[in-house]
Amino acid sequence: VTTTGTIRAGAAQVAARLIIAVLCRVGLCAVGLCAVVGCAQDDGQPTQDESSARPGGALTVEVTNDTAYALPAPKASVEQRRSFFVGNSLFSNSWVTAPSSVVGRDGLGPTFNAAACASCHVRDGRGRPPLAEDEAASDLLLRLSVPGDGEHGEPAPDPVYGGQLNPRAVLGVEAEGQLFVRYAEAPGVYADGAPYSLRVPTYEVLELAFGPLDPQVMMSPRVPPAVAGLGLLEAIRAQDIEAGADPDDLDGDGISGRVNHVWSARRGRVEVGRFGWKANQPDLEQQTAGAFLGDIGVTTSLFPSENCTSAQALCLAAPTGGAPELEDDSLAHVTLYLHLLAVPARRRVGDEEVRRGEALFREVGCGGCHVPTWQTAPAGSDEGLALLQGQTIWPYTDLLLHDMGEGLADGRPDFEASGSEWRTPPLWGLGLQQVVNGHMFLLHDGRARGFEEAILWHGGEGQRSRDAFTQLDAASRAALLAFLGAI
Amino acid sequence: MLVCAALSAGAVSCAEDDAATQGPTATQRQGAVTHYAAVVYASYQESAARVDALKVAIDAFLDAPSAQTHQAAKDAWNSAREVYGQTEGFRFYDGPIDGAGGPEDRINAWPLDENFIDYTRAGAGLEVQLTGIINDPTAYPEITAEALIAHNTASGEKNISLGFHAVEFLLWGQDFNADGPGDRAFTDYLTGADATAPNSDRRAQYLRVATAQLQADLQQVLAAWAPDVAGNYRAQMSAEDPDLALRKVFQGMGTLSGAELSQQRAFTAYAQQDQEEEHSCFSDTTHRDMLANALSLQNIFEGRAGTFEDATRFISPSADTSLYALISAADPALADRIRAELQAAVDAAKAIPAPFDQAILPSNPEGRAKLLAFVESLEEATKGLVAGAAALGIKDLNTELAE
Numbered sequence: 001v002t003t004t005g006t007i008r009a010g011a012a013q014v015a016a017r018l019i020i021a022v023l024c025r026v027g028l029c030a031v032g033l034c035a036v037v038g039c040a041q042d043d044g045q046p047t048q049d050e051s052s053a054r055p056g057g058a059l060t061v062e063v064t065n066d067t068a069y070a071l072p073a074p075k076a077s078v079e080q081r082r083s084f085f086v087g088n089s090l091f092s093n094s095w096v097t098a099p100s101s102v103v104g105r106d107g108l109g110p111t112f113n114a115a116a117c118a119s120c121h122v123r124d125g126r127g128r129p130p131l132a133e134d135e136a137a138s139d140l141l142l143r144l145s146v147p148g149d150g151e152h153g154e155p156a157p158d159p160v161y162g163g164q165l166n167p168r169a170v171l172g173v174e175a176e177g178q179l180f181v182r183y184a185e186a187p188g189v190y191a192d193g194a195p196y197s198l199r200v201p202t203y204e205v206l207e208l209a210f211g212p213l214d215p216q217v218m219m220s221p222r223v224p225p226a227v228a229g230l231g232l233l234e235a236i237r238a239q240d241i242e243a244g245a246d247p248d249d250l251d252g253d254g255i256s257g258r259v260n261h262v263w264s265a266r267r268g269r270v271e272v273g274r275f276g277w278k279a280n281q282p283d284l285e286q287q288t289a290g291a292f293l294g295d296i297g298v299t300t301s302l303f304p305s306e307n308c309t310s311a312q313a314l315c316l317a318a319p320t321g322g323a324p325e326l327e328d329d330s331l332a333h334v335t336l337y338l339h340l341l342a343v344p345a346r347r348r349v350g351d352e353e354v355r356r357g358e359a360l361f362r363e364v365g366c367g368g369c370h371v372p373t374w375q376t377a378p379a380g381s382d383e384g385l386a387l388l389q390g391q392t393i394w395p396y397t398d399l400l401l402h403d404m405g406e407g408l409a410d411g412r413p414d415f416e417a418s419g420s421e422w423r424t425p426p427l428w429g430l431g432l433q434q435v436v437n438g439h440m441f442l443l444h445d446g447r448a449r450g451f452e453e454a455i456l457w458h459g460g461e462g463q464r465s466r467d468a469f470t471q472l473d474a475a476s477r478a479a480l481l482a483f484l485g486a487i
Numbered sequence: 488m489l490v491c492a493a494l495s496a497g498a499v500s501c502a503e504d505d506a507a508t509q510g511p512t513a514t515q516r517q518g519a520v521t522h523y524a525a526v527v528y529a530s531y532q533e534s535a536a537r538v539d540a541l542k543v544a545i546d547a548f549l550d551a552p553s554a555q556t557h558q559a560a561k562d563a564w565n566s567a568r569e570v571y572g573q574t575e576g577f578r579f580y581d582g583p584i585d586g587a588g589g590p591e592d593r594i595n596a597w598p599l600d601e602n603f604i605d606y607t608r609a610g611a612g613l614e615v616q617l618t619g620i621i622n623d624p625t626a627y628p629e630i631t632a633e634a635l636i637a638h639n640t641a642s643g644e645k646n647i648s649l650g651f652h653a654v655e656f657l658l659w660g661q662d663f664n665a666d667g668p669g670d671r672a673f674t675d676y677l678t679g680a681d682a683t684a685p686n687s688d689r690r691a692q693y694l695r696v697a698t699a700q701l702q703a704d705l706q707q708v709l710a711a712w713a714p715d716v717a718g719n720y721r722a723q724m725s726a727e728d729p730d731l732a733l734r735k736v737f738q739g740m741g742t743l744s745g746a747e748l749s750q751q752r753a754f755t756a757y758a759q760q761d762q763e764e765e766h767s768c769f770s771d772t773t774h775r776d777m778l779a780n781a782l783s784l785q786n787i788f789e790g791r792a793g794t795f796e797d798a799t800r801f802i803s804p805s806a807d808t809s810l811y812a813l814i815s816a817a818d819p820a821l822a823d824r825i826r827a828e829l830q831a832a833v834d835a836a837k838a839i840p841a842p843f844d845q846a847i848l849p850s851n852p853e854g855r856a857k858l859l860a861f862v863e864s865l866e867e868a869t870k871g872l873v874a875g876a877a878a879l880g881i882k883d884l885n886t887e888l889a890e
Contacts, residue, residue, distance in 0.1 A: 067885065067887075067888045071885070071887050071888065072887055078866070081750070082750060082754045082758070082862070083758070084750075085746060085750030085751050085754060085889060086754065086758045086759070088750075088751065088889060089755045092889075092890065093597070093598060093890075096598055096600040096601070096602060097600060097603060097618070098602070098609070099602070099607050099608065099616065100598070100600070100601050100602055100607060101661050101662060101669075101763040101768045101769065102768060103761050104761035105598050105764075106602075171602070171603065171623065171626075172618065319609060319616070329759075330759065333758065
């Protein structure tokens with residue numbers, strides 16, 4: 001295979017990428033081979049290096065400080081930029097208890113995890129688990145469900161505590177309970193004898209206000225991910241995501257890759273899931289409305305009922321901040337805000353070690369699920385914002401569900417996702433997480449203390465790549481980590 | 488040079504590429520930094536003095552509550568706001584006010600969680616909800632500075648319970664009036680045998696403590712900008728490369744103008760159209776906040792500090808150490824353009840009708856047009872400030888990160 005052609009959206013390009021992904025998975029990947037995707041040579045189009053250096057395409061910002069996830073798309077129109085800041089205001093400022101003078105911002109709770117989106121998505125970044133055994137979880141939330149499905153296939157909530165543990169409440173209402181985590185170190189060694197250690201979490205819910213959780217309760221702890229670049233992921237066409245699925249592993253590479261099909265409350269139909277740790281949300285609007293209700297206790301037209309179960313009398317009796325509390329135009333501003341958050345440019349472009357790490361990333365098969373590059377919906381199509389269309393992006397995800405093995409399993413199904421499946425998270429921007437959020441905790445519950453541990457936790461469909469990583473020598477491992485730190 | 492001058496009248500300054508040779512000298516740059524620090528100090532000094540006066544007025548009010556002493560306290564709050572608002576251009580670069588350990592979120596946080604502080608009603612004439620720290624002696628036995636600081640933005644949360652707006656709420660109360668501010672009665676503070684409102688002694692204590700904390704927080708900022716104090720922020724800024732210091736100056740102005748004031752405060756209120764989507768919602772003085780913030784930009788650019796009536800009362804600009812003078816040395820036309828843009832923003836701010844909460848309503852197209860004009864004037868001024876910084880060799884200014 002040689003490198004030819006300009007970047008084009010559409011089936012041919014997707015097919016080419018899939019072929020390459022397959023070749024890469026079966027070990028035929030060479031550095032030059034994957035360059036077929038998203039690159040071109042003598043026709044004025046960007047090379048792969050140039051393209052991947054700007055992972056958000058036109059939504060890329062050159063920034064390496066703690067504002068790296070927080071900036072608007074450089075080419076947003078005046079109107080979009082204004083809406084972005086209205087959304088930012090609603091994302092960042094705290095919600096207050098109803099009734100209050102600021103009617104557009106009251107309706108916190110009655111029970112909640114946080115008073116503002118930005119409380120947990122600090123600087124639009126990633127939250128963290130507690131740092132000590134006696135520190136109650138704050139950013140880290142706990143999803144709850146019992147066996148069975150809801151009306152549209154969603155998880156059935158705990159009958160007393162609802163679908164999510166809310167550790168805080170407005171004055172006069174009981175907080176539901178507090179989540180604590182303890183870790184046990186699990187040591188291991190690389191092929192070259194170098195030691196490592198993973199921390200295995202145990203979760204405990206204390207101070208339960210309404211007695212014990214349901215005996216059959218299933219719990220899933222989750223940290224909030226960074227939110228920059230999500231608009232571009234929504235701009236990937238559903239058919240392109242579906243095209244990458246291989247549910248029965250027909251190519252026999254040990255990687256299935258399934259689409260989660262979830263309920264769209266806005267459109268009243270089943271759609272491709274793409275957001276959330278199990279891809280249980282179809283789009284940013286619903287993801288946002290779901291988080292406003294589940295995390296902050298703020299209702300929207302999509303989710304108009306306060307999350308007080310019938311067992312929670314004080315919660316049910318508390319004043320509300322209107323119906324809904326977050327009005328449709330405000331929800332639209334926050335949603336646009338999330339669409340327009342730009343992606344930081346790659347660092348260390350052209351650096352030899354990073355280049356080597358990038359090759360190793362392919363060789364050990366990471367790219368089988370962390371698919372490096374995508375084309376967003378074609379310019380001029382009727383899907384999404386024009387600003388986000390026709391972009392070559394480098395998120396390093398296939399947006400599909402993969403069985404990640406027992407070690408990571410939460411045992412809690414979510415629509416079509418099983419208790420051991422997780423959606424491949426994007427990797428772009430993670431290299432700046434330390435700068436933005438002051439920690440490098442990774443994976444769905446923040447148990448990994450950096451890239452290395454996150455890789456070592458991979459089981460199931462990721463087992464083969466994880467094992468290949470453990471066979472690398474120290475310099476090669478360092479190179480791969482350097483690559484992850486640069487994207 | 489002729490080509491350059493002609494071009495520089497346009498949107499983009501060509502001086503950007505040769506600022507090192509044609510721009511202001513290193514001495515001028517250092518002089519501008521020195522003058523900036525003097526402007527900052529004078530502004531905070533007056534702000535702190537007026538908060539001290541507010542404390543005196545509030546103590547007098549609480550010692551002898553009456554309509555007169557109540558009004559005097561409210562007047563003192565307005566006086567303090569007028570000057571504090573003119574310090575907000577000193578934010579957004581991790582300086583003493585809002586960098587690590589800075590007290591900004593105790594001084595000026597918004598929106599206030601009024602329900603977390605004292606009783607509220609859901610609307611005019613509706614039943615009082617007896618909530619908040621003041622009305623819950625069991626859960627909050629002591630109202631001390633330490634306790635309130637612990638509750639303010641506690642554990643990653645933002646139950647905003649301190650600062651100017653907390654004092655404002657405790658003086659004015661909720662605003663349910665179309666044509667005026669909140670009308671909390673002074674009798675809320677009558678204690679002992681005269682008491683008519685529950686927990687009035689605790690309310691008085693809260694107001695005293697919150698005002699005292701405001702004093703302490705402003706003193707903290709003031710100390711960081713005091714002249715001739717080894718190792719304080721001002722000393723560090725004076726010692727650093729003046730271009731690095733000037734980058735901070737422009738970033739503060741550009742962020743206030745480009746993201747915070749124009750977008751987060753003015754346009755957000757315009758878009759939300761909710762009564763009380765305004766920072767000083769209890770006192771109905773948000774139009775004054777807007778003017779004070781716009782003046783803050785103009786003050787820094789011109790190198791002065793003052794009041795609404797007398798813009799140079801505390802510091803007068805010197806001929807060669809204002810930002811105007813500095814940019815003039817690189818590109819006189821650009822300096823004049825920025826001066827005009829900032830004047831336009833100040834004029835637009837003055838044109839916003841009061842009360843602000845009525846000006847933003849859909850039923851008031853004229854008020855809304857004035858507010859939008861203010862937004863647009865700041866958007867233009869921001870471009871000017873970015874170009875002005877670039878003319879001094881300060882590239883890629885980030886003005887997009889609001890609070």
